[in-house]
């Protein structure tokens with residue numbers, strides 16, 4: 073997809089969806105739209121009905137006060153992909169689960185819960201998936217500390 | 229009671245030195261030639277373990293035959309990263325192996341943690357934290373030939389075993405060194 | 413440990429009576445889980461009522477480690493993700509870095525990347541179908557398939573010195589140019605492989621036992637495949653015509669003429685056979701790439717050792733042997749990635765196991781698991 077097509081698509085999606093706002097530029101070649109946390113589920117449902125039938129990726133990025141949740145949606149019919157982002161405050165980390173829309177979220181949300189400690193409201197089976205059940209903490213948070221973790225000395 | 233145990237019982241009561249040594253040599257030779265392996269393949273090194281036992285490198289010619297059941301095997305080949313979550317399972321499998329048993333740590337991960345030594349919260353840094361490792365094979369992953377060499381090294385350890393309780397045929401190994409004054 | 417009975421429970425049956433439910437643990441060290449997978453299976457008689465995969469036995473924290481490595485130092489870590497096909501993760505990561513830092517790649521390097529990745533696809537599929545065939549008892553086939561893999565590994569060894577963890581694709585190109593005579597040997601291999609593939613097809617997929625064991629087992633519908641995020645041969649066997657090489661073309665794939673292999677029924681048999689037929693298409697791609705390739709540089713000149721992309725984020729994906737493998741990179745302008753996430757196709761495909769295994773017997777569970785071709789390094793990361 074060329075940047076122009078991408079921009080047009082972004083325009084089209086955001087035009088009839090007042091909840092969405094284009095968040096980031098296209099400089100790295102991906103269309104990114106942001107949405108308020110409370111409206112994530114409704115927006116995702118709209119996008120799914122608009123043809124985004126695949127949920128490719130769910131992940132999060134730790135940005136100190138907030139977590140940025142990143143969803144990558146993909147449409148075969150439009151042959152396009154967009155990133156959907158929402159911000160989750162660190163001390164109140166929850167977000168609606170998208171399992172009802174795409175079962176693909178089942179394991180990926182469990183993974184984000186496991187490694188970041190973000191709760192997915194409405195997830196049918198929110199348990200740790202990669203780490204043992206008795207593991208304490210969420211290792212992909214930037215402030216995670218663990219005596220077992222030996223920091224690599226700075227060679228560079 | 230196994231035959232081996234009966235022999236050692238009989239020999240213990242008599243002045244068995246010479247006979248015992250010969251019996252030991254025979255048993256250890258037999259054992260060393262058919263070290264059945266339990267392939268504890270957890271990660272990348274398992275691929276090289278499979279390669280070692282397949283047609284091109286052919287582990288069978290050394291009498292080493294991978295069996296997926298610990299109860300049939302003499303030597304556990306630890307191939308791959310061991311995580312904290314996996315550690316109890318590995319330990320339990322080791323305990324299921326019948327004596328005498330040996331452990332080969334294949335790959336840097338099981339030697340020391342290797343590439344996963346720093347910055348990770350879930351990897352056991354070296355299998356010797358919880359298992360008695362006999363032979364270490366370095367490499368990431370080691371070539372199949374190195375693994376086969378490990379089995380040859382292991383035969384030397386096997387030769388030290390004795391059926392008499394508490395007795396070992398210790399061997400001193402001298403590494404080839406350059407002769408003094410020779411060409412360096 | 414391999415297979416053990418965990419509990420026997422009486423559960424009430426719909427007809428008012430009660431039946432015994434057996435909970436059986438398979439793994440984490442079991443030859444047919446292809447690594448350290450573990451499945452907790454609830455059985456009614458011999459029928460799987462519920463299969464619950466337990467993963468994470470190989471979770472090594474690579475995403476966390478990447479946050480404390482420079483961009484170049486992450487490349488060897490990506491080798492260890494999908495260890496059956498290391499080239500893919502190398503390439504996906506390098507594409508993300510190149511996108512982030514705006515690095516152009518010389519044409520010859522792109523061709524070499526395509527050649528090694530298609531060779532890797534054959535190697536990986538040989539392992540995948542070989543191991544799943546061994547689960548059904550066809551061990552001979554595994555040895556034949558592994559022989560082909562071994563030939564490819566030899567070619568890789570000549571190219572970059574490593575048999576398994578190649579570290580070959582680097583940001584800005586590849587580490588070495590092809591040695592003299594290498595391309596001829598690759599051509600000789602693809603020629604020989606075409607004949608071998610026909611034999612392998614007859615040996616296993618034409619075999620009446622294999623058909624009996626795999627046909628109609630673990631049927632995945634096209635809608636489910638899309639909704640569950642399945643990709644690669646797992647999705648294509650169900651009739652989902654989706655291949656990133658064709659539908660979101662990257663690198664020099666638009667110049668290649670090849671077909672996407674699509675199955676019909678979406679059962680274990682189709683998934684296996686799709687993989688084998690895909691290998692033949694890979695041979696076509698390799699032949700074309702070699703004929704189109706011209707001498708030239710294989711690395712971008714003047715790249716600094718310490719890449720320092722501007723703040724931002726990039727996602728890029730390639731079609732790996734297991735499906736669309738994506739790498740999501742966030743940069744904060746320093747010399748290290750701020751966050752790296754790997755969108756792992758094996759992880760998403762394995763999530764289908766409970767859906768597919770239900771209603772089959774325990775012995776079919778291993779067939780279903782094998783047909784999903786999980787590699788636990790990538791599932792657990």
Ligand code: SF4
Pocket residue numbers: 271272273274307308309334335336337338342343367368369370492577
């Ligand atoms: S030593 Fe290297 S190749 Fe072997 S398991 Fe560890 S990382 Fe993988």
